Amino acid sequence: MNLTGLHHVTAVTGNASLNLHFYTQTLGLRLVKKTVNQDDVSAYHLFYGDEIGSAGTEVTFFDWPHAGPNVPGIGSLTDIALRVPGRAALEWWVQRFDNLNVRHSGIIERDGRAAIAFTDPEGQRLILVDDDGAPGGAPWRDSPVPPEYAIRGLFSITIIARQPEPLANTLTQALGMRMA
Incomplete structure (x- = not known):
């Protein structure tokens, strides 16, 4: 198996309509698919991504109504980092977030890259990262976000584990990822 990156990442929402609005209208991602959670068919599974639902672009959510807000901590995926095409894109996002009253960090440096940290309305921590113009991802043509921004x-995820060794072994030995 030759993995070149993350295929998708999944989180939980307690409010599907709020989630849909934020990820499509604020972040400009396309609702690629709405299906059911195969392990709990009473819950929706929402898929957001690029124009064609490319691998490596999708953030998905299981809809469990009345789920509480995200609480980062041990045993959780805390940050989902998303790629944007350069510093000019980050500057545009600062203005967009200010206009839409999305609290954010402003442009900061994270692991040697320019980035903006923020949260969705339910507290999921997100980061926009300057990807230096790396290829991939086809912007959604009906997005409220201009294609150049x-x-x-997906860029990366951050996971907090009480005992990181078993998780690290699985990620590096079984899935071929590298420690950073």
């Missing part, structure tokens, strides 16, 4: 896909 659009989110291109």
Whole structure:
């Protein structure tokens, strides 16, 4: 198996309509698919991504109504970092977030890259990262975000584990990822 990156990442929402509005209208991602959670068919599974639902662009959510807000901590995926095409895109996002009253960090440096940290309305921590113009991701043509500033896909995730060794072994040995 040759993995070149993250295929998708999944989180939980307690409010599907709020989630849909934020990820499509604020972040400009396309609702690629709405299906059911195969393990709990009473819950929706919402898929957001690029124009064609490319691997490596999708953030998905299981809809469990009345789920509480996200609480980062041990045993959780805390940050989802998304790629944008350069510093000019980050500057545009600062203005967009200010106009839409989305609290954010402003442009900061994270692991040697320019980035903006923020949260969705339910507290999921997100980061936009300058990807230095890396290829991939086809901006959604009906997005409220202009294509030159659009989110291109997943960059990274941050996981907090009490005992990181078993998780690290699975990620590096079984899935071929690298420690950073």
